Amino acid sequence: MIIKTKFFAYFRDVFDGRERDVDIGDGRTVRDALDVLCDSPGRRAEIFAGTDLKPHLVIMVNGIHIQSLHGLETELKAGDTLTVFPFLGGG
């Protein structure tokens, strides 16, 4: 299944770009997609703390925070947009 991914701030360096389509194979969930994206220990360390997400990062599916959905177990459909960015404030 192919999904769209978008990265912001330092995740653009971590994942070498701003956005791209990613084939997540048989994967179904956000966790599966992140497993595919984190194809090196360095990348994994920026997203996961053990099996949980690191704090201070936000992951959205089609513009909705995954915590408002089903967290890492949120199911994806082909063509969904997965967005990764760090928590950043300002103003």
Place this chain on the structure above:
Amino acid sequence: MSGFPIPGFHGRVLEIDLTTGTILRKPLDPQLALDYLGGRGLGARILYDTIDPACDPLGPENAFVIAASPLIGTNAPTAGRGHMVFKSPLTGVIGTSNSGGTWGAAFKATGFDVLVVKGAASEPVMVDIAPGRVEILPAGHVWGMSTHETNDVLAAASEPGSPVRVLCIGPAGENLVRLAAVANDRNRVYGRCGPGAVWGSKKLKAVRVRGKEKIAVADKEKYQAGLDQALYLMRQVPATKRLLRELGTAGLVELINLISMLPHRNFRDCLHRDEDVERISGETLTKTLLEKAGSCFLCPIGCQRHTKVAGRDGGEQTGEGPEYETMVLMGPVCDIYDMAAVTRANYRCNELGIDTISYGGTVACAMELFELGLLTKEDTGGLDLSFGNGAALEALVPLMAFRRGIGDRLAEGSYRLAASVGRPGLSMTVKKLEIPGYDPRASFTQALGYMTSPTGACHLRGGYAVSLAFFGGTKEIPRFSLLQSPIAIRNMQNTGILQDCLGVCRFTGYAFSSDPWARMVSGVTGRDFSVAKLEEIGNRVATLERLFNIEAGATAGDDSLPPRFADLPVIAEGRERRVSREDQDRMKQDYYRVRGWDGGGKPTAESLRALRIEARKK
């Protein structure tokens, strides 16, 4: 080091009456210090006891109070912010504003905790505070100068010795522009609510400070434990560790767009093309305009943007900014995605002394009125005020500061401008204060924050619900919960009050909330300032500010959003979102209840007793 009973305070108030030229050194009431702590809280209490809240904000009967905190004078991170409280000439209710830089710490080093200035001089003056000496001096020679020139001239003219710091207004304040600011260190600005106009009405150009007084610390070990905890946490969180330094606050532009909260065209919608948003992003700013990041006093975060931009007519200009709010209000809210134009307008606002948020909001309102034919080229002196016109955005800054042509009408702020053509609903304000760069329809919590902020629509006094939208889009505190928003925003407002009372930066809040501050304040003062006690101070200050506003004439009806936000939906999280009048009323009633206020938003006698808020002295 003073013998005041509470370490951390000097125990001295400096009260100046510019009408009579009287300079009084008064003792600080220790109970007030314990109950209101410093900064915004102590300032609000002293203002409440000094003026009649119903007074004319531009008359000599208004006053302003600047209060330090027990942490200022220590090495606590970011503890150097001055906080000013006054009756606002823009809103008619309480005005509070603060800034970073070094002036706040330099003021505390003069040996005073609090400065009160009332009355009005007949000729331009400045106040000079130096070791063992306080004077009111003529300031005709700097009247008319920009904030930068004033700062440089007055700093250079000071006697040598410990560093001298200048807090001053520019021409906008002198000309009573209702959104005029007060500035220190050239580009650090007390922006919101029009403090510059209050200074201008008093013919006060500047307050220059110099001193070396230190404060006592009661329990160094306890203070150090809190400090270590704070610094540790700030190193753990990407925002405080590196992101704000790398991207500046404008790093938020793309993210706020992602959650459909980035306002557009005087808040008509939140629709932007991604490539336009990229043109005004923090990343683009870093790549194209940034010379270096900078820090306020004692700040490890370093979000300042020292920038360079090509002039419209050639040459190069240098300055600071833009910050997120400036970028958004002068940018997409005016349908402008030209970062260079926004940056140049930002520089001019800093130099002439204008709040960039209210400036952008007022220009956007004027652009909508122009589009509707309610302002014509005849009114504007030929200036094309179409949405998207960056040249007009720049041209209007001096017109407003010097009240020339159409600038004279814009100098009144967007509410009075829109009301003058019979359409006050087209001013995107709450209590006549322009809404900052987060659309309230994209978060009910943010909407309620704007509605109930004591100063009018402000993300800093009303609560920064953006954090909830990010951290938070949790099931516990969703963005669109009518039920949870009142308690969530009360808690955020109280954290903000604590930070404002301590004179510390809001950005510490991304790393930690109250606990390290509780340890540090307890350590410095030797008194028990538990987290619960700090929470009580938050409730006390919020309720005191409410009393001030009620006596100033505000009602529950003023705790409302402009009609646009109830009538015109935006799309967020895949659905149409608006904040209906019924939803506003429901959240408001719940909020009043959790604050201990009655259905009309008036603090109950029981709450006043529980919070030990005494009646006004004056």
